[in-house]
Amino acid sequence: MTTTSSGIRRRGLLAATAALPLAAPHVRAQPAAVKIGILQPVTGALAQDGEHGRLGAEIAIDHVNRAGGIRSLGGARLEMVFGDARSNPEGGVAEVERMQAEGVVAIVGGFASPICLAASQAAARYDLPYIVDVGVSDQIVQRGLRNTFRFGPGFGTVTRAALDNLVAINDAAGKPAKTVVIVHEDGLFGSGMARLLNAQLPERGFQVLETIAHPTPSRDMSNVALRIRALGPDLLIPSSYYGEFVLLARTMQQQRIRPKAGIYAVLNGAASNFRFVREFPEAANHIMDCNHWADPRKPLTAEVRKAAEATGRFWLYNIPLNYSCVRLLADAIERAGAADRGRIIEALAASTFDGHIMPYGPTRFENGQNTGAAPVNTQVQNGDIKVIFPRAFADAQPVFPAA
Amino acid sequence: MYSPEILLTAVLNGLMTGAVYALIAVGLTLVYGVLHIINFAHGATLTAAMFAVYVLHAAFGLDPYLAMAVTVPGFFALGYAVQRLVIGPASHGDDGNILLVTLGLAIIIENALLVVFRSDTRSIDVPYGFAVIEVGPLFLSLPRVIAVFVVLLVALLLWLFLARSTTGQAIRAVAKEKMGAALVGIDVGHIYAVTFGLGAACLAVAASLLMPTFLVNPRIGNAFVLVAFTIVVLGGMGSIPGALLGGLFIGVVESLSGLFMGESLGQIGIFLIFILVLLFRPTGLFGAKA
16 A cells, blocks of 8 residues: 555655656665765765765755656665765764675765865775766865865866956956955965965955965954955955954954955855855855856756755755766766766766756866866845856956956 | 064953953863863863853844853753763772763864854854954954953952951962861862863853854864963963963964964964973962962
């Protein structure tokens, strides 16, 4: 009785999705589930990102299973084996070992570059396919590991796009921005970014007035704000994590410091975070970011966003990236036609997957890097986060100069 | 070289930040002075107090300053109960055990907060959050100016309590000579718990002062405790005036060295002082000779 009723429900669902020509209800036993490892840091310093990454993966698994699972494996369901990377590489490696023991066919996630580097290497020992969700360090795809794939853009691609897009936006507005102050967190990420910006900005006609480093966590950003006031730059380029950037933006608003052309962040923790936008709409307004972001024009994006927001969480880029990575993996398993690691790696390497929700176009891996991956420019506009550049993906015009 | 306005603003910023440091350090030094232990749960308790302020605001719309009416007695009672029911019994009279118990408590509190609130960074928006007092060319943040006055008031009240009240006298007696205090009929267990409660109550006040302009996540307390520990050492372990002056001093040092050496290197200023004090005046500015 139960099989029949679930079969009918399934038929209704499949008819609704209209994606399956062979929509016959399966009355026979379900094939064995395909276990996939989802690795995210959900405790420790990176837990906020990790939680949202897990959410994106969960929604993707749910979508795949509701649409009939992996059809080439007789409708096998995807089953998540979750691992907490505890915000450090050792934690990531330990979880890879556990997932391997539990028989996963592939792993998705990692978030931070150090975790991705260590975890993908651990997975390589078992020839276990590993899809990096965020980790932007370019080293990740330069080690010749055939199991490792990165769906999103790397640091080099992001920073190049950030600078090119800045020049394009600035030129289009009649070059209101000439002088720049860079504020960055003093870890590997922020310092690397600051070095690169210092080398590249002068070549593109900007004058860097000063580069201000700050530690994470910072208890007070008043002094950074003071120095920005003393320097009076046209443009501020911050590379900080969420808490410090929010503190800086609030202090600047309080001290009435508004760089003429605006604030242009690169891979910033807060500038494309809806929590910041909701809590401090005035301080956040018109801040730009060059970052990962979902393609606002794809209908599936709205669907995933609704499912994510229904859990009471904010729409962070980790959600669409992980959603897309899991769908990419499901597509590869589908084409591999077996829960076999070697064949899944081959299927990933040959992937032309375009059912994702990122602004990338069809997937094409070259040495493990998705060559179509690129960041976009977002801007906070009246309580919403809009894509302002490149024009092909934009759902709003840039407000530039912002002040 | 910076203009005099900027230097003056930096010094005032340092004093305003330092006032809150001082209050956190007062709680730490009070517990040290009486119980002779470093309370490793101090940072986690501060985080818990900040979340309490956040929840009262988010759920009941209670102003962070008015929240003190709830959180200060609440955290006093909590601190009292924790010392009386957990730390005291678990220590078996050995200070080394107390260290480990407070460390364990810190881990439990932090992870409990992580489970309940997840790891998001949260802040509250109050109407006066961005209000400033204009003094000539300077914009002084109103909530931070309020914080300075509240800290001075709390320090004064605490000093009066310790100097004038019977319980205060008992606390000082226990701090000086535990055995002697017990012999003249002071309930040492009770005094320990009162002191621990006062330390937690100081954190509840600090939480209310921080929340209008700061943010909270389950790990934020640690950012303050390391600097508070430096202040306790600088001011003299167990000295309340020392903690107050030390806090203000460290705030200014941090602010100025941040301005001149950059925020990252500026932290060196704090820890340089820490090392120098340990080398040349291990008892601190106001500490009694051991």
